[in-house]
Amino acid sequence: MRALVLWAGFALVLMVLPLIFDSVLGVSILNQMAIAIVFALSYNLLLGQGGMLSFGHAVYFGLGGFLAVHAMLLTETQTLAIPLVLIPLAGGLCGLCAALFIGSFSTGRAGTVFAMISLGVGELLAASSLILVSFFGGESGVSADRTFAPPFFGVDFSQDVQVYFLAAAWLFVSVLGMYLFTRTPAGRLANAVRDNPERARFLGYSAGRVRFISFAVAGFFAGIAGGLFAVNYEILTAGNLNAASSGQVLLMAYIGGLGVFIGPILGAVLLTLINSLLNHYTTLWMLYLGLVFVLTVMFLPRGLTGLLMLHRVPWQQGRLGLLVRPYTLTAIPGAVLVLSLIGLLELSQRETGPFVYLGIPFAPGSAVSWLALLAVAVIAFVALRRTLPGLRAAWAEASAQSPRSMHEGDAP
Amino acid sequence: MSVLQLDNVSKSFGNSAILRNVHLRIEPGERHAIIGPNGAGKSTLFHLISGRQQVSAGRILFKGEAIHTLPPHEIARRGLARSFQVSSLFAQLSVFENLRCALLWPLGYGYSFWHLLSREKALNARTESLLDELGLWQRRDVPAGELAYAEQRALELGLAIASSAELILLDEPVAGMNATEARQALALIRRVTAGKTLVVVEHDMTVVFDIADRISVLVQGELIASDTPAAIRRNARVQEAYLGVPVPAGGQHA
Ligand SMILES: Nc1ncnc2c1ncn2[C@@H]1O[C@H](COP(=O)(O)OP(=O)(O)O)[C@@H](O)[C@H]1O
Numbered sequence: 001m002r003a004l005v006l007w008a009g010f011a012l013v014l015m016v017l018p019l020i021f022d023s024v025l026g027v028s029i030l031n032q033m034a035i036a037i038v039f040a041l042s043y044n045l046l047l048g049q050g051g052m053l054s055f056g057h058a059v060y061f062g063l064g065g066f067l068a069v070h071a072m073l074l075t076e077t078q079t080l081a082i083p084l085v086l087i088p089l090a091g092g093l094c095g096l097c098a099a100l101f102i103g104s105f106s107t108g109r110a111g112t113v114f115a116m117i118s119l120g121v122g123e124l125l126a127a128s129s130l131i132l133v134s135f136f137g138g139e140s141g142v143s144a145d146r147t148f149a150p151p152f153f154g155v156d157f158s159q160d161v162q163v164y165f166l167a168a169a170w171l172f173v174s175v176l177g178m179y180l181f182t183r184t185p186a187g188r189l190a191n192a193v194r195d196n197p198e199r200a201r202f203l204g205y206s207a208g209r210v211r212f213i214s215f216a217v218a219g220f221f222a223g224i225a226g227g228l229f230a231v232n233y234e235i236l237t238a239g240n241l242n243a244a245s246s247g248q249v250l251l252m253a254y255i256g257g258l259g260v261f262i263g264p265i266l267g268a269v270l271l272t273l274i275n276s277l278l279n280h281y282t283t284l285w286m287l288y289l290g291l292v293f294v295l296t297v298m299f300l301p302r303g304l305t306g307l308l309m310l311h312r313v314p315w316q317q318g319r320l321g322l323l324v325r326p327y328t329l330t331a332i333p334g335a336v337l338v339l340s341l342i343g344l345l346e347l348s349q350r351e352t353g354p355f356v357y358l359g360i361p362f363a364p365g366s367a368v369s370w371l372a373l374l375a376v377a378v379i380a381f382v383a384l385r386r387t388l389p390g391l392r393a394a395w396a397e398a399s400a401q402s403p404r405s406m407h408e409g410d411a412p
Numbered sequence: 413m414s415v416l417q418l419d420n421v422s423k424s425f426g427n428s429a430i431l432r433n434v435h436l437r438i439e440p441g442e443r444h445a446i447i448g449p450n451g452a453g454k455s456t457l458f459h460l461i462s463g464r465q466q467v468s469a470g471r472i473l474f475k476g477e478a479i480h481t482l483p484p485h486e487i488a489r490r491g492l493a494r495s496f497q498v499s500s501l502f503a504q505l506s507v508f509e510n511l512r513c514a515l516l517w518p519l520g521y522g523y524s525f526w527h528l529l530s531r532e533k534a535l536n537a538r539t540e541s542l543l544d545e546l547g548l549w550q551r552r553d554v555p556a557g558e559l560a561y562a563e564q565r566a567l568e569l570g571l572a573i574a575s576s577a578e579l580i581l582l583d584e585p586v587a588g589m590n591a592t593e594a595r596q597a598l599a600l601i602r603r604v605t606a607g608k609t610l611v612v613v614e615h616d617m618t619v620v621f622d623i624a625d626r627i628s629v630l631v632q633g634e635l636i637a638s639d640t641p642a643a644i645r646r647n648a649r650v651q652e653a654y655l656g657v658p659v660p661a662g663g664q665h666a
């Protein structure tokens with residue numbers, strides 16, 4: 001019953017979002033998010049749920065996408081009239097077939113062997129995508145026009161909002177599908193094999209077969225995401241299945257948190273925002289993304305959702321209030337430190353001319369600009385060092401309880 | 413027909429022979445203990461039977477069929493379950509999920525992705541009764557990796573007995589438990605293995621003579637005797653090789 005309410009709420013949010021963010025940019029970002037969420041969740045079936053570190057998951061996204069574009073082209077040339085709403089499914093089936101083939105030899109072992117094969121297959125495909133021009137379209141990729149598809153109950157998908165509802169429907173179905181998969185025997189066994197493949201064998205299960213099933217399901221949903229990409233952008237290029245795309249989805253899942261089902265959703269939303277907003281303001285956004293990733297790996301091994309989950313114990317005990325003051329006290333110097341460091345980075349890569357940052361004009365050639373930012377950074381750093389112990393102490397107090405549950409109480 | 417039959421089984425790692433020409437027969441319903449000093453090769457013997465390691469020579473028959481060439485999961489499916497001397501659990505899964513995973517194959521779920529676990533009433537009821545029997549009811553939602561030592565041992569035992577396999581191999585199931593825990597675990601082992609065949613490696617002699625109706629003695633890779641407890645007590649070679657030296661109290665063995 002509670003689950004039903006949650007899913008209904010999720011559907012409602014999906015329907016209301018385009019009414020709130022109704023600008024062209026807003027809808028375009030929502031579409032990107034829908035695609036990214038499906039892709040990131042499918043990746044987490046491998047890494048978080050199944051313990052398979054893949055460096056080539058974009059292969060299934062890309063292949064699904066390319067097939068979807070070709071399916072749209074079939075409609076365009078009036079060979080076969082495929083309704084646009086079914087195009088993502090075509091992508092999914094293509095991702096599934098590719099995963100069945102590649103999984104058949106790559107899932108026997110997890111760990112380094114699996115990771116290396118995934119990397120190799122990814123490189124192989126990225127290279128052949130520039131050679132097999134008839135399918136991949138070479139440097140310029142392949143494009144199609146989605147509006148040739150037969151109208152769906154009068155909707156011709158000429159506007160982005162119409163595409164949003166198509167994407168949202170597939171997002172809902174995919175999230176539900178993947179969630180349910182994690183609750184089946186095959187899904188639970190994937191966790192068991194992740195934790196201890198050897199023991200799973202003595203319980204009657206071939207670890208390789210368990211991984212293979214997760215791998216196929218992940219390929220299917222990655223293909224759906226690729227199909228949604230094809231519908232949304234009407235073009236796919238070699239860049240969609242290369243290592244950079246595979247890296248992006250890894251970042252989304254990891255930063256969001258691998259341990260909780262909704263972790264990758266959070267990561268996908270956040271990184272889509274960073275990608276599409278930040279690159280309007282700075283050319284350094286890839287650097288910031290990398291920094292966020294490194295910091296997450298170092299300090300938040302369970303990602304952002306892991307950090308949120310840490311607050312469960314204080315919350316259950318009604319001691320969340322204890323944290324408000326120390327959090328605020330740490331957040332202020334923390335934010336100042338981050339902002340001044342960003343200022344320094346941005347300043348360092350401007351060549352000439354004044355550079356207005358947070359409403360203040362800075363000049364790359366002037367020592368005053370540099371020293372001022374540096375001084376602010378140092379002061380903020382010192383202040384942060386002084387407020388952190390207070391936060392740690394507050395954490396200890398807020399999450400202290402019977403010694404049995406101490407595992408929840410690690411300070412972030 | 414014997415449930416388990418080892419013919420001339422040998423195992424060596426590189427140049428060192430760990431097991432030499434082991435012959436062993438275990439009859440249906442038997443409670444068989446394997447004793448022997450540290451490093452005698454008892455765990456290795458279990459690894460060979462369960463398919464974790466390959467025999468160097470000889471053959472192993474389970475219910476009359478050769479199993480020494482099969483992978484572990486196929487041996488397990490034929491009805492052979494085992495526990496490990498060092499607990500081998502699914503660390504991030506809860507106690508409940510650990511036990512449920514052990515029941516999936518025996519209850520015929522295979523690799524199903526069309527059943528929802530929460531809907532499977534019989535499966536969940538059996539998992540819960542197992543939890544109860546193991547004394548882990550209170551800890552059902554705790555990740556296995558966070559259990560105390562004795563609780564991990566109980567869960568380890570649970571994973572082995574969950575499937576109600578015909579042949580159960582237990583590698584030092586009560587080592588490291590205190591007297592009360594060991595007594596409870598033994599009562600449990602006796603209860604859940606009733607009507608099944610049990611092979612247990614154990615160090616504590618009182619436990620061994622209490623639980624077993626046959627005992628095999630392994631010394632430096634050789635099976636020097638396999639007989640009833642009374643006969644083993646009288647056996648001169650055994651006394652010389654093993655019982656003569658002070659037997660460590662159960663619990664010290666690593
Ligand atoms: N993988 C291995 N490689 C080499 N030697 C091993 C290996 N496994 C066990 N041994 C050796 O085999 C002998 C028997 O080990 P084991 O079967 O664990 O003894 P037990 O269980 O009787 O204490 C020991 O001397 C041990 O060092």
Ligand SMILES: [Mg+2]
Pocket residue numbers: 454455456497
């Ligand atoms: Mg041993």
